[in-house]
Amino acid sequence: MTLSLTSAGESHGPALVAIVGGLPAGLELDRDWIDADLKRRQEGYGRSPRQQIEQDRVEVLAGLRQGRTLGTPLALVVRNVDHKNWTWGMAPWPPEGEPTGKGTKAVTLPRPGHADLAGVLKYGHDDVRNALERASARHTAVHVAAGTVAKALLRTIGIEVRGATVAEDVLQARIDEARAARDTVGGVVEVRATGVPPGLGSYATKDDRLDARLAFALMGIQAVKGVEIGDGFALAGLLGSEAHDEIRTDRRRDTNHAGGIEAGISNGEEIVVRAAMKPLPTLMKPLRSVDLETGEAAQALVERSDVAAVEALAVVAEGAVAWELACAAKDKFGGDAIADFVAAHRAYVERIQWR
Ligand SMILES: Cc1cc2nc3c(=O)[nH]c(=O)nc-3n(C[C@H](O)[C@H](O)[C@H](O)COP(=O)(O)O)c2cc1C
Numbered sequence: 001m002t003l004s005l006t007s008a009g010e011s012h013g014p015a016l017v018a019i020v021g022g023l024p025a026g027l028e029l030d031r032d033w034i035d036a037d038l039k040r041r042q043e044g045y046g047r048s049p050r051q052q053i054e055q056d057r058v059e060v061l062a063g064l065r066q067g068r069t070l071g072t073p074l075a076l077v078v079r080n081v082d083h084k085n086w087t088w089g090m091a092p093w094p095p096e097g098e099p100t101g102k103g104t105k106a107v108t109l110p111r112p113g114h115a116d117l118a119g120v121l122k123y124g125h126d127d128v129r130n131a132l133e134r135a136s137a138r139h140t141a142v143h144v145a146a147g148t149v150a151k152a153l154l155r156t157i158g159i160e161v162r163g164a165t166v167a168e169d170v171l172q173a174r175i176d177e178a179r180a181a182r183d184t185v186g187g188v189v190e191v192r193a194t195g196v197p198p199g200l201g202s203y204a205t206k207d208d209r210l211d212a213r214l215a216f217a218l219m220g221i222q223a224v225k226g227v228e229i230g231d232g233f234a235l236a237g238l239l240g241s242e243a244h245d246e247i248r249t250d251r252r253r254d255t256n257h258a259g260g261i262e263a264g265i266s267n268g269e270e271i272v273v274r275a276a277m278k279p280l281p282t283l284m285k286p287l288r289s290v291d292l293e294t295g296e297a298a299q300a301l302v303e304r305s306d307v308a309a310v311e312a313l314a315v316v317a318e319g320a321v322a323w324e325l326a327c328a329a330k331d332k333f334g335g336d337a338i339a340d341f342v343a344a345h346r347a348y349v350e351r352i353q354w355r
Contacts, residue, residue, distance in 0.1 A: 001336075003150075003327045007142050009078075010133035012086040012103060016142040018076045020149055022330060023063070025071030026338040027153055034058040034148045037315060038078065041144045044311025046175040046185070048304050055081065058145050071336055074149065078141045090133070103129060108293040111300040113281025120292065128292070128301070137222040137309070140316045147319020150326035156338060157345040158195040159325060163318030165310050166190050166274065179307045182284035186223065186277040187310035191321040196260060197345070197354055198268035200328040209264025210328055217320040218275045221313065226276035230259020245269070266328075268354060273321060277313050280306055 001022040009016030038056035056078050063074030088095050089103020106127035110116030119131025151161055165171060166188040178185045201210025215227045235243050235257060245253035253269055260271035282305035291298040306312075333348065335341030349355075 011136035011138035015079045018142040020074040024335045024338045027069040037148045041315040046308030109301040144319045150322040161193045161322040163191040163314035175308045184280040186279040189314040193271040200266040203263040217324045228274040231257045
């Protein structure tokens with residue numbers, strides 16, 4: 001069975017939910033692994049105070065018994081601790097009594113760079129909050145949890161995935177400057193995967209291509225506006241003799257310009273992908289906008305927000321890449337039980353004599 005992932009949840013609703021399907025039975029999952037990644041997502045230079053309020057923790061409602069998967073859908077929940085201040089404003093049914101707490105007044109000042117304007121036009125909302133709550137990157141928390149599950153599956157066959165920011169030292173100075181100017185910044189993250197055997201993904205159709213799947217997964221993360229596989233855009237300026245990774249007699253390479261993927265298939269070298277994040281669109285010094293209620297020129301909504309979330313993106317991107325690699329590995333090796341998955345991988349690397 002192919003792995004599947006679906007999620008639901010608003011930024012200030014009661015909880016974020018993910019359902020992961022297709023996991024082999026018997027996979028060990030430690031709650032601390034997931035909570036540690038959730039914590040990493042919340043940390044990082046330039047984040048807002050919300051990250052201190054929340055302290056995300058995972059709950060598992062189904063699919064796991066005594067720390068091992070059952071081979072049934074895994075239901076993951078991350079509660080929004082801040083929801084207690086929004087119970088009236090985010091209530092699923094019209095609440096009784098006087099409006100109280102946050103989110104009770106309609107937002108009519110769309111922020112450039114957010115879902116706000118296009119979202120209300122598309123869905124016919126009067127309150128921008130109806131668009132921004134789901135468009136927010138808050139629900140990446142539960143995707144990170146699913147990413148940790150994917151990493152656990154990959155680890156059984158020796159694959160490790162790690163994300164990091166690029167040029168962190170420069171980034172901190174830029175964040176300080178932006179904060180002082182009530183502005184925001186973006187940045188670049190890189191995800192590397194080691195231990196990936198040749199043969200994940202395929203050139204058979206565009207949907208099977210591992211590079212396409214990784215790009216799709218990374219572009220699916222809020223604020224990501226560019227993705228590179230290996231040397232990416234820089235390859236365009238090189239000669240063929242400079243750009244391609246020559247093959248040694250042991251079938252390995254001395255260089256890795258391709259980022260571990262050729263023709264949509266992993267080639268056994270380290271997988272290297274990069275994602276570019278735009279500057280966050282909620283500014284404490286708001287940009288020009290329109291009041292949707294009056295039609296008058298106005299300044300965009302100012303709501304508690306990060307100055308930068310590049311380190312958080314590194315964790316989210318790590319989870320997204322791990323998820324795609326886990327999908328490709330599950331497609332290749334199958335297995336209802338984790339032992340079948342591991343045995344199929346072992347038989348395959350023996351067949352191709354890969355070390
Ligand atoms: C981990 C993470 C945290 C983010 N935090 C914020 C934030 O605090 N404020 C903000 O304006 N945008 C934040 N964003 C970006 C917005 O969610 C995103 O720019 C917006 O939803 C519009 O989508 P788009 O940039 O993909 O077009 C964050 C993105 C990520 C990945």
